[in-house]
Amino acid sequence: MLDARRQLLALLNGDAAYLPLPTGDAEHARRLTEALALGEPIDDDAALVVSTSGTTGTPKGAVHTAASLRASAEATAEVLGGPGSWLLAIPPHHIGGLQVLLRSLAAGYDPVVLDLAAGFDPAALPACIGAMPGDRRYTSLVPTQLRKALDDPRAVAALRELDAILVGGAATPAALLERSIDAGLPIVRTYGMSETAGGCVYDGVPLPGVRVRITDQGENGVGRVVLGGATVARGYRNLPDHPAFAEPGWFRTDDLGAVEADVLRIVGRADEAVTTGGLTIVPQVVEAVIGEMAGVAECAVLGLPDERLGEQVVAVIVVDAGIQPPTAVEVREFVSARLDRYAAPRQVFVADSLPLRGPGKVDRRALRDRLS
Template sequence: MDPVSSVLQPLTVPTGAAVASVLPTLDDALAGRGDALLPLPAGDAREIARLTDALKPGEPIDEGVALVVATSGSTGIPKGAMLSAAALRASGDATHDRLGGPGSWLLALPAHHIAGLQVLLRGLLAGTEPVVVDVSAGFDPAALPAAVAALRGPRRYTSLVPTQLIKALDHPDATAALADLDAVLLGGAATPGPVLARARAAGITVVRTYGMSETCGGCVYDGAALDGVRVRLEESRVLLGGPVLASGYRGLPDHPAFAEPGWFRTDDAGLVEDGVLRILGRLDEAISTGGLTVVPQVVEAALVTHPEVAEVAVFALPDDRLGQRVTAAVVPIAGTAPTLDSLREHASRSLDPTAAPRELHLLDALPLRGPGKIDRRALAARFAHSPVPAE
């Protein structure tokens, strides 16, 4: 058993400008000083209780852990990725190397999640003060122009999730502000192709990131691994390794995701083409319908190109005949009402007809969990008892 040298301490992370109060503590963590820290969201008593119950602050922790960052995966059960100071520094340095050098960072994400934490940590590595957009009441793209103007040069960056970018693209001043930045890291969920094309046409330097709490956040940028990061596939499953890797999960020393030393076994399916990693979707969210295995993200990528679809989530509902039926929740383009038949016809142009949705629900917004991930479990629960459509 690894030697124990410290106790896991809770770190309540505020929102808005008050987040600056935790920077000295995070600077100590980045330098490997002090006890390990468990970031918790200020003002969210329910989430604090949930994470505290699962991750046990106040109890001993293995030597060398700087941060324990909560991650729920697709199960909703909190796990804590144990990150060393060396891993966090390696991640920040590799990011700056890839982007063209250290710079100042705009925080527009909750700072207790890994993506928001990394904005703060990268700024500390660069010796710059963050500019903060308060997202405690939701993301308002109207706040971006002033925030971007407050960033000091010579290089300026931010990190967003796709839903934030979609909102910003509907706000001309926010779009122009993002186009002034040297890079906008975009992660947390798959980016619809039309959104990416629209952002780049507006002059925004979008860098798509892939990673998770277990890899100190994004470790593959635009399909290419950061320096030192290793990627391999087992059949279609993505495995990640390198200096950014967590040492394991808090209290779960035998978890199979870390069974192979030096590697993290993800739940993502991917493929590598010409040296570029492309993520197909999560293996644990695959839908088994009529004898075919359907990856929701693949269907979403097809449906989001429909001219009346702004956002889409695909999930499974039980089906007596098929086992599971492919179901789509769609946020339509304003003033439109896409039909199931039109979506099926559109999807079938590029997919097996079995993968086309058999049920459609039109929504004002998609439910999210964490920083921008679609909550498919919430959708499945919400529509579990909806009438079975006639064939």
């Protein structure tokens, strides 16, 4: 930990530039090394190149300065009530995990690390949380981890002692959020990405210094989310003219959202929309509805090729243990009663789990390949 501490402090101080690589996945590390040109020259003020968890096959690397990383750590501490120690429970080569380490060190605390070598085990949370120093203590989890932790009473009791649990990396289903709040957990929903130094909007409200714009709005106020401010990366490694960073100081996301009463609401992703029969369906909207069905623990909606419709809407669901999964007819009727009937899945598949990419996001590309 001592060597890692020196390197991370050097990163915070702008004395070195790093590319975090995953351990235990040599092929992924090789792809990142090649795509992001490890060892080749980089601008003097660059401190970090962190890979994105995008849907394309070619990795991109967001380039951050020490200033953008410090701005994120300082704004987070301000919003959460002050600096504190952090528990690392997510992979550190993603921006969310790396920021856990940097925030803790910036506050003067060595982070406590939960061993993820054999996967996330909520039974380890009580001991790890008990070892955390300081008056204020925080951690970050992804929704799948939170769901597992809620099934362990001792883990719930330990998490309840924290001052905040940041939940991000993927959308948090309403049922899971409600269950967490009912359990007394101090949940803070976060929205952000590698390009914004991690979470930059907490519970729909931008962190200090973060700006939000909605462009290309439709009649319902929903449009493309554009983020600006001190936490935004300077661009992508070796992609100087990428359109996402066309406007200096701003990052044009692939997310669709709206600002209502100064609160940002994310609807879904523009690049994951399904076009069926000439209509555009946002998968996350349908997923939120299916997630309200009794016994549905997780859900992914995507489009599969269809000769007549172009794409047909399908759903893959994971149900709680011991629960009989709903039939395709029941799912269609449930969705049709709440959304346009064209949004209702034409096929429903039941799975033991959903494939993930990055820090807890559903890998729709892998699902599509599996179903095709």
